[in-house]
Amino acid sequence: MQTAPEIADTSVFRMMQLMMAETHEQRGISVLSGPPGIGKTTAIDEFERRFDGQCLVVKALPSPRGIGASPVSLLQLLTAAFCDSRGLHHYSNQRTQIAYLTSNFRSLLHSCYFAEEMEHQLLTFVFDEAQYLSRAAIETLRFWNDADRTIMPFPIGLIFIGNNEFALAPGRDGESVLSEAVRDRLLHSEELAYANLSDDDIRKVAATRGVADRAAVGVIIEYFARMRRPRSLRQIGRIIANCNRLAQGAPVTAQLVNDVLNPR
Incomplete structure (x- = not known):
């Protein structure tokens, strides 16, 4: 079985870990967006590992109608994910009243935590692909976070992570997916870009995948600098994987990288 490569401690990875941890510890709301x-x-997976039992990662799915997940569908998804994470049995609930689904989730929390734990309990929801959430769904969750008037037993931290469309582009109605009330409560709002990944980050990615030759890594860096190609870690990983495959266990050289990047 092939093992996953070691995590590269890139500047984006460190930045996301810091902001996500602060949001969790302060039971806040944060929005992070960036390109594929x-x-x-990777940052989400590591955060989930670090705060196992204190966070719930939910991947939003695109709506067939392209209007974003509704509050009802999101609450149903959250309930199922929470029960699965705690090993609780749950029924496929077709109830469509937001009040009922909210009350049901509140009861779940009461069943999982002792009353004396509630005041200091930490629980954070992380929404991956958050661009597929509707404005109404995010607005519903805001009331789960309010420190003064939360409708949950304790405020729940919220981290929304999406692509460049998230938090920037208005929806069909001309409004941003984030209301002014949500924006006002944000602990962190960060728009990440490929430019955030430095040459040193590429070196770290290469090192975690067994490429140590400085000249070989230099060829990869030059390739992405030329014509300002997007510094996608996924693309960098594929290039290195091809080099390692062709090297057949031998060290990856600059010539081999050149051959992979410029096939004849």
Whole structure:
């Protein structure tokens, strides 16, 4: 069985870990967005590992109508994911009243935590592919986070992570997916870009995948610098994987990288 490569401690990875941890510890709301291949999923996976039992990662799915997940569908998804994470049995609930689904989730929390734990309990929801959430769904969750008037037994931290469309582009109605009330409560709002990944980050990615030759790594860096190609970690990983495959256990050289990047 092939093992996953070691996590590269890139600047984006460190930045996301810091902001996500602060959001969790302060039971806040944060929004992080960035293009594909920048390392968002890797950061989410590591955050989930670090705070096992204190966070719930939910991947939003695109709606067939392209209007974003509704509050009802999101609450149903959250309930199922929470029960699965705790080993609780749950029924496929077709109830469509937000009040009922909210009350049901509140009861789940009461069943999982002792009353004396509630005041200091930490629980954070992380929404991957958050661009597929509707404005109404995010607005519903805001009331689960309010420190003063939360409708849950304790405020729940919320981290929304999506691509460049998230938090930037208005929806069909001309509004942003984030209301002014949500924006006002944000602890962190960060728009990441390929430019956040430095040459040193590429060196770290190469090192975690067994490429130590400085000249070989230099060829990869030059390739992405030329014509300002997007520094996608996914693309960098594929290039290195091809080099390692062709090297057949031998060290990856600059000539081999050149051959992979410029096939004849």
